[in-house]
Structures are given as structure tokens and as C-alpha cells.
Amino acid sequence: MNWKKWSLLLALVFAMSIFLAACGGDDSSSNEGGDDTDTAEEGSSGEEGDSGETALADDQTFNVNIKTEPPSLHPGKASDTTSSAVLDQIFEGLTRINQDGEPENAMASDIQTSEDLTTYTFTIRDGATWSNGDPVTAQDFEYAWKWVLNPDSPDTDYAYQLYPIKNAAEAKAGDVPLDEVGITAKDDKTLVVELAQPTPYFLQLTAFHTYYPVNKNVVDGKTEWATDVSENYVTNGPFTMESWAHKDQIVLKKNADYWDAENVKLETINMYMVEDENTELQMYKNGELDWAGSPTGSIPLAAIPSLKEDGSLNISPKAGIYYYSFNTEVEPFNNVNIRKAFAYAINRQGIVDSITKGEQQPAMALVPPSIFEENKEGYFEDNNVEKAKELLEKGMEELGIDKLPVVKVTYNTDEGHAAIAQAIQDMWRENLGVEVELNNEEWNVFLDTMGEGNYQVGRMGWIADFNDAINFLEIFQSVGGNNYTNWENEEYSALLEKSRTETDPDARREILREAEALFMEELPLAPIYFYTNLWLNKDYVKGIEVSPMGSFNLKWGYIAEH
């Protein structure tokens, strides 16, 4: 009997000690990242003034997590951020987004734009070469883009990225032959692109991976050239792919033949595929990664406060919005005042401070402040409970009901979404006296439910493809596609059409602002917050910026002596 008591005790002591070992002294380890920083760094890892003065380390190896296997490293087939993060380093388009978020010339050395902004003439840079030594030609671009627009090309889900080009959408649908698409290689070095209508952000698009060239001579006629590292996998970016162990690790090496090779400092990039964000953080702390978090990984929610406290967390704005979509076809959300009441009764600051914790901006508008700076303030007051109650009353009167039905909030299964949904459930219950039911669904089921309009309120988000307001506004131009709200408005649509032909940037901006104001008056969705990029980097990692679109260019990165 004694032994039994002993063993029970032993078991408990064992369990306790494992826990205590796990809990004890976390202060010492979590400091690592921020030891030498005097204040919390905001935004940038390579502060101005750093570059040029810091001595380079002998070992220019950068270790980063890309979370998952890239679904495709074919520039014309890739349709996700992981693939994009790899492609951005090994390929290069006509333009490249620089450290300030502006497009600058890359493969193109000169770009001419016609008066009406619909014709672009690109001159390919001398010295632009493929990794096998071939020169990069205008035909390579023409071939790559037309291949994507060919209705017979498989897995080209992102073909619509090319749709600003004249006849591109028609050609993809098979209604127009490929020859009539507005892409012409005048000679080896000159590429002329005609657009369907003025597209002020077109030079941002040409930096996007669907617009990358492929080496026509090598890949033409080969179907599977991009599935592995081989002599057929020819690239033109600052780095080349050394190895690709599927689901495990990608190794990039500096491309000595790159036209701007002298400005490329990193010699080796190890991209690991570690899915679990806690593991990612542990590896970072253990020195197995030099970078954790955005744009390719993520930081566990629970770790954010202490990382913020020790000053190691970097935060930069991201051009994206997290919102709750109302289904404007079902009661009570077919009433605009009810929609407003629900939107106004949310305490966004509370959500941002206590749940997401990443210094996200409360959103009282649709377009992120990184595009429309006025939207820091937004169109209404956050957490305006009085107004919300008033509007609710008015709305219920208009609908002729005296009690709100139970409202169901649908979101896809995720710790963060669940936390926000529960907080909003609480706010609506308290502020509006409405019963809120939560419904979480597995990702694919969720998309199905939303697509079928089988919901009342649903969580949604949008991250910009390019840094322009139209990218947010045009989602809601018509029902379908990414507009799950079932809301459309003729006046709104007309404003957007007007903006498309306006060539003066200021006038165009005014029109888009007007459209947004109209949208906020109708409010088919409740904006919650604007996203931020959150990441950690070791102090010796310099020159890498995370763009508002959630990507980074390792071209300018380097490892300082440490």
C-alpha cells in the first residue's frame, strides 16, 4: 500500500516537474531577438543609414520559413502567396516593387506610356540574361503571357491577372484568337502592350509573378519543366534554385549572371517548409531561422504580447481588410439601418488591442489607410453604441418587427476567427440585445456556404494584389465572384466605370473616394480592422522590407557582421 501511495505521488511529481521545466525562466530566452535594440523597431529591419556602413558577415546565408510546399513554381500557374514568395526571388518581371513600395524598372530599362495610358512600350535591358546564359527577349514575355491566356493551358487559375490587357479575357474564354491579344514583341528588345482601358497601376502588375517571362527556347513544348530543379528550370532573377526537396526545403543561390548581381549580397537562402507556427517560433529562438512571421510564416497569437514587450516584434501596415460580410438578401440585413447598427456596435479598438494584438488599424472604411490615408479616421465612429441603438430601432420599425431574430455568424475554423466572433457575439448581445449564434465550418465547407449565400453574417478578408483602391472597390461592383454580400448598386458601378477611363490621377482618386463614401452609406459589410504584417528578424538581418501586399524582396537583403 505504501508503494502505491508513493507511486501516485511520483507520477504527480513527474508531471509537475515536466511542466515546471517547461514554464520556468522564459524571460531569458524570449529576449534573444531584441537584445541590442534600444527601442521597439517599427516597420523596418534595415533602417536608413544602416546600409553601406555595416560590415557584411562572412556567411551570407539567410534562413526563412515558407510554411508549406509551394503548389507551383511555374510563374504562369502559381496562384498563392507561398509560390509567389519563392518566384519573386528567382524570376524578375519588367518591373520590381522597390523598398518604398513603388515599381521600378527591372527587366525593362525603359518604359514609354501613350497619352491615353493604354499603350506601354517596354525596352528590355541589355545584359538581362537567363540563368543558362540566353538573353532575355521580348518574345519570352510574349510567349509566357500568351501561354497563360491560351484556353488549353492547364492550371492557369491566375490568368485573370492579365485581364487588363486588351482581348485577354476574351482570348482566355476562347472567343478571340490569341494573336489579337494586345501583346506584341516588335523585336528582341521591344515589347508593346495594349490595354483594354487605362490602368494606372499596370506597372505594379508587371512586377507580379503571372507577368514574369519564361525562356521560350527552353520550355516551349515541355509540359513539366517547372516541377523540379533541372536544366529546364531556367530563371532570370537575383537568385537561382539550387535544390527543391518537396515539402521540406528549397535552397536558393545567388545568380552571378544577374544584371544587378553586384547589389545582391545574400549567397544562400534556405527556405524551410515548417507548417506549425509554434515550431517556427521555436526554431527562430533556437537560431535555426533568421526570420519568422510575415510574409511567408506567421507568429502565434499568444506570443505577440511578450514579443512586443521585449521590443523584438516588427509591425508594418498591410493593404488588407478583415470584415464581416452581411447577406443583404435576408432579413434583417436587407435593411441598411440594421446593417449600420450592427457595424457601429462593434468595439474594434477592443478587438485589436486584446485579441489580434498586432497594432492593426480599426477599420471604419473599406480601403486601407496605406492607400487612402484619410481612412485612418474612417466614415463613422468606432463603438458608437448610442447611434447603433437608435439605428436598430429605426431599422426594426422599417422592417415592421419588434424583436430581432437570432443572428448566425459563420466563420471558418480558426483560433483567431473564433476569438473575434466570440467577442463580437458578446458585443452584439450586450449593445443590441440580440441573440447571436456562432457557426464555424471547415474551410472548404465555409467557402461553399458563403458562395451559396447560405449565411447571415460571415467572416471575410481581402488582401490587395496591387496597391490601388480599385482592388478593394471593384470586388463589390457586381454580385458574384468575391462579393458574397449580394449587394449591388448602379450608381456605385457607374462611378467605378467612370474611374476606369479617367486618366488624371487626382480626378480618378476623387471618383474612387466618392464610390467608397457611397459604399459606406450602404454598408453591405461591417469592416473590422486593417491587417498588419508581423515578423521577427535577427538583428544582423538587414535590408529586407515587408511590402503592404505581403511580400518581400531578398534581392536587397544582407547579413551584417555579428
Add this chain to the structure above:
Amino acid sequence: MARYLLKRLGFILVSLFFIVTITFFLMQAAPGGPFASERKLPPVIEQQMNEQYGLNDPLYQQYFDYLVNIVQWDFGPSFKYVGQSVNDIISRSFPYSLILGAEAIFLALSIGILLGVIAALKHNKFGDYFAMVIAVLGISVPSFILASVLQYVFAVKLEMLPVARFESFAHTILPAIALATTPLAFIARLMRSSMLDVLNSDYIKTAKAKGLNERIVTYRHAIRNAILPVVSYLGPLVVAILTGSFVIEKIFAIPGLGNEFVVSVTNRDYTVIMGTTVFFSVLLLVSILIVDLIYGLVDPRIKVAGKGDK
């Protein structure tokens, strides 16, 4: 014996047919498709994608096409990972699971049986309690908690072992322990319980009474008989370790098959779901067959032919 084997193999094929059919239609019944995405595709493009992957064919045709391909052991292309075939995915990821699984099974069996035997021989003595404390701890802590704690203590705090990934033997130690703990505890308890039964049985008492060496009694008679329930647990054990490794594979960032399977389910990567399902099923059915054969070898009372002797 040959006839028996043939018959069993026939059953395996029949079972596989049922499994393929059930999973195929269950999968089709689940909402969502492989090209669903938060960013909706333009309808023209979605239509073209469906066409290219044969998703526009009538269901029965998709089903028969699939059956024909499976007979040729061709699982088709992945929907998600462009240009990679399911066969590629299985053959590159299975070795990881296999190595990890083998290490874990070895750990679980050797230590589990050892603890079980010690506990039974030292019934109600220190050895018993010590072994059972370990066993109870093993089944008390969910593997994902254990894995995270192990990772944190041994890799992050003590920096004795790598945090994650699969590069050397050192990388496999923590995941193998985390994976083995629950089955180890299960085996230890099973072994203890059946060993106690056997030790109390008449033939062991007789053997002892005849003055046979204690050691011989234990090893030649007792363990051999007591191991039967453990043997019957082997089949499920193999599969539990292979599929159950998903969480461990995720935590330790190991690109194994368990991980691949779960990812494919969330992606609705139909061909990968089917491929891994069939592959796991084959593995399971074969291991059950082997277990039955072993069972027949160790226990002469059970006739391998499985004919009713009543």
C-alpha cells in the same frame, strides 16, 4: 497454407474495392472542391480547370476511370501541387513516416513489453509500481502536449536536440519518443495484464512445481503466451502510428505521409485523398494479414486456416 493465403489476398482485394468505393462517394458528398478559394476564380477559368481534371464528367465515369487507374497503381495527378503525381507524393513522403514509425514501434514494443513483464513478475512490488507509473504517465499526456513540451524542454531550453525537421538521427529522437509514448504505455499494460493471467495459469504452476528453472518458465512458457494480446494489437498499432503521426509530423515539421493526408483533406485534393487512403488501407490490410499469420505461429490453438472446428 497457400490456399489460405490466396483466399486472404482475395479478401484484401474485395476490402480494397469497398474502401475505394466508400471513400470515393463520401469524398464527393463533402461540400467544397479542389479549386475553391477565398479568391473566386472567374467562371470561365474554373470551368476550364474542371474540364482539365475530368471533374465535369458524370460521377460514374469519374468513378470507373478511377478504378481502372487504381488497378494499374496509378493514383493520378495532384490537384493542388501542380505537376506532381500522387505516386510521387506518396513515394517521397512515406519513407519519412516509415522511419519515424519504425523507430516508434521499436521503442513502444521493446520498452512496453519489458515494462509489462517486469510489472507482472514483480507484481505489487516496487518494479510493478515503477513500470505502471511510467505507463500511466504515458497514457495520461496527449501526444501533442507531450511533443510540444518535449520540444520546448529539450530543444529550446536545454538545446540538446534540434527543434524540428528531419535531417539526421538526432532530429528523429524527440518525434519518435512523442509518437511511441501512448502505444508504449498501452502495450505495457496489456502485457502486464496478460502476463499475470498466464503466470496464474495451471500449466505455469505445473512447470514450476516440476522444478523447472524459473527463468525458463518465464521466457519459454509465460512470455510466449502472454504476448498474444500484444500481437493482436500490432495491426492497429502500425496504422495508429502511421496515421497518428500527423500531429507529431506537424509539430516537428516532418514531411511525412500522415501530414500529406490531412493537408489533402483540407485542400479537397481528391486524388491525394484517395491515393493516401488506398495506400494506408493496403498497408493496414497487409499488416493485419501478417499479424494473423504470426498469431497462428505463436498460438498453436488457433488454426491459421480459420475453419470452424466446432
Add this chain to the structure above:
Amino acid sequence: MEQLNLKNSDFEPLEKKHEDAEKIAGESTSFWKDAWRRFKKNKLALAGIVVIVILGILSFIGGPISGQNYYENDLIGSNQPPSAEHWFGTDSLGRDMFARTWYGAKISLFIGLMAAFIDLIIGVIWGAVSGFFGGKIDEYMMRIADILYGVPYLLVVILLMVIMPQGLWTLIIAMTITGWINMARIVRGQVMQLRSEEYVMASQSLGASNSRILFRHLVPNTLGPVLVTLTLTIPNAIFTEAFLSYLGLGVPAPLASWGTMSSDALPALQYYPYQLFFPAFFICLTMLAFNIIGDAMRDALDPKERK
């Protein structure tokens, strides 16, 4: 004293019934009484029962006695360490961990017991019938089990979660749909082994019916392994739920189980260890208790250990 006069005719033979012959074997009640008597001697096992009972009671009154509820958010007071107000601290949404722990206990225990119960019923009947009759019946029954077992569990769970409304019962059904097979195989193995024992033959030759032999002799004699399996099925079910929680397929919010609580707390392990400690500790304690009880029951029920 009067002489008692007995003639042969005063006696008449009782009708010979096989059942009666069988009944001589012993009173069934005494077996369980006996077992209980031996079980009671094991103080540790009684402690295990006390622990389970206390956990069970606390799962109902835990929330109310702390004056907190399990779902109310307090975003300002999130991630607080244990204090006089929040005995186990608060979680990332500022919900009281004490109330949540006991609410989680209710859900976890319910899942564990329910799943184990369903497994037990199906598994024992299936395994015993299959093992006892052998031959074709065994063959077919085991093949059906194999087929079910060969369908990857996770897929079944996910599909069921998708097709059926998400909730507690979906989870339990998904878990038991293949969970009973293990039990069935173990019972079958035991029954096959026992069926060639002398006492079965004896009983058979005395003409006892199959179901009598099966449920009177064989099944009770498989109780040892069955109980060991059962005491592991409960933690297994609780674990599986935790495992599924880790995949985001556990009980849906705002329901909470120990599994979802520990998987939610996992990322916070180094920052708010108490959030993991409490649910994990109670999972361990529950497992410990069930295991000790299981062992004690095994010792108590095993007729061979009767001295």
C-alpha cells in the same frame, strides 16, 4: 422421538434439466459480491473512484461556486494569472479558466464515457460472436471490421463533421464508428482462446446453449482484457477529441473541452503556462484515476486470482 418411516416411494427423482446441472456451478451474485469485496480492499482504487466522483460533481457545480461563467469575455482582463477573483486565471479572451475547466470537464467526461460505452457494447457483442462461432461468421464479421478499419479514420471524422451538423454527437459518432473495432478484435482473440478451454467443453457437453456459454462463461472471462481496454478507451476518446481539437475539429466554440482548452493554450505554453497546466493536469488526473480503477477492477474480477 418418533421414528421416521421413509419408503422409496417417498422420493421421486427431480426432472433432469441441463439448466439445473449448469446452475450448480455457482450463484452469479456471489461472483460480483466477491469482486466488490476484493475491490473495496484496494484503497487506491477507492481513491480513484472518489477522484472521478469529485471531478464529476465539480463539473456541475464548479462554475456556479466560483461565481463566474465559462463564456463571458473580458477583453481587458485577458491572460491573467490565477488570482482571488479568477482562481485558475483567465484565457486569451479573458474568460474565467476555473469555470471553463469544469465546463470542459463535463464535456470531456461525457465524450469519454459515451464513446467508451458505445465501443463496449458494439465491440463486445461483435467480438464475442465472431470469436465464438468462428468459421464463416467470424470470417465475414472480421472482414466487415477490417473494411471499416481500412477507411482512414480522420477522413470519416471530417466527412461526418461536414455532412452532419457540427457538434458533440457528431464527434462521438465519428469517434465510435471505427473505435469499437479494437475492442472487438481483443474480445475475439480472447474468446477464441477460451473457447477451447475445458470448462467450455464441459458446459457444452452438458448442453448449455450457445448464448449461455457465450455470455455466461466466455464474456465474463474476457472481462480482464476488456476492462483494461475500456479504461484506455475513455482516455483515448478524450485524447482523440483533443487531437481533433488540435486540427480545429474539436467541439465547436463556445463549447469547451479539456482538449480544446489545452490545444488553445499550447501556443501560449511559454507565456501563460497555467492555461495549459490546468486542463492538462485534469486530463492526467482523470486518466490516472480511470487506470487505477481499471487495474483494481481487473484484479477484483479475475476469478483466477481468488484465493
